[in-house]
Amino acid sequence: MGIIAYVVHTLLIAFVSSKSNLAPYLNDIQLGLDAAIVGIVGYIMIRIIKYALDNYLASKADKTTVRSISLIVDILLYSLLVLAVLSALGVNLTGAAIGGAVGGVAIGLAAQTVVSNILSGIMVTTSKTVRPGDAVILSSWIWSPPIVGEAERVTLLFTEVRTYTGNLVKVPNSAFLGNTVFTKLREGEELVYPYELTINADVPGTVLLERAKNIIEDEFKVAKAEPPKLSFNSKNGSTNVFLVLIKVEDIKNLVHHMDIINKAFDRAYWELKGK
Incomplete structure (x- = not known):
């Protein structure tokens, strides 16, 4: 860009020297050409950056996220380009920079939550x-x-x-x-959901587990579904904790499976309590 500007300025001075009526406007013409060069070269640089960024994000995030990130980058880069063009035109940006810094701090504090969400969203999607x-x-x-x-x-x-x-x-x-x-939850073609049940320990845990297991297997056989794996997970004072690994092909079926399991343990518990 510097080489282009130097060549253009040299040619312009030579041209204006032969046109005396343009001499008073030489400085303005030079500023205009500088701004045009900065704008054109800056636009080309932005397109290159955007092309590289879009190619990188294409394999890292979904289309919606790529478009959102692309919009943010556009706003940032084109804002910088506008400032560069204004600077090339000789506009004093010191006052604007001070005002922008103060305004930026105020906006940053107000938009802290939104910015946090956006940065987190970029990390969640790209990772x-x-x-x-x-x-x-x-x-x-x-x-x-x-x-x-x-x-x-x-x-x-x-x-x-x-x-x-x-x-x-x-x-x-x-x-x-x-x-x-x-x-x-996905393991291969199936979803495996670890479901914990906490039940009062006023009945033998192993007996309750075996009785509930028999009921669950019968119910799942009727439903033509694979029965879950049951285990006595832990004992915590006055309660027993059982772990049930529920396998489903579609997560929508989880409600039905949990209903069967809860009813089976409830039935087994009260049968033992009745004895």
Whole structure:
């Protein structure tokens, strides 16, 4: 750009020297040409940067995220280009820079949450931590109980998860970084959901487990589904904790399977209590 500007200025001075009526406007013409050169070369540089960035993000994020990031980069780069053109025209940007710094701090404080969501969204999408179609458990101290469902959309601000009960939950991306543990449920072609049941320990845990297992196997055979794996997970004072690994092909079937399991344990418990 410097070489182009030097050549153009040399040619311009030579041309103006032969046209005395243009001499008073030489400085203005030079500033205009400088601004045009900065604008054209800057635009070409932005297109190159955008082309490289889009190619890089194409394999890292979905189309919606790529468009959002591209828009942010456009705003940033073209804003810098406008400032460069104004500077080439001889406009004093010192006052604008001071005012922009003060305004930037105020806007930054006001938009802190939004910016945090956007940066988190970029990290979530580019790292492919969660992608549309992933069946996940989202555990966090921010909410309770964990969110169990299938991710439908991952945008810059929110990640949309359709829970196994059919509700659509929009989780702010800022809640992910350092606050959320992701557990992916898919194992091969199936989804495996670890379900814990806590039951009073006033009946023998092993007997309860065996009785509930028999009921569950019979019910799953009727439903033509693969029965879950059951285990006595832990004993905590006055309660017993059982772990049930539920296998489903579609997360929507999880509600029905959990209904069978809960009813089976409830029935087994009260049968033992009756004895």
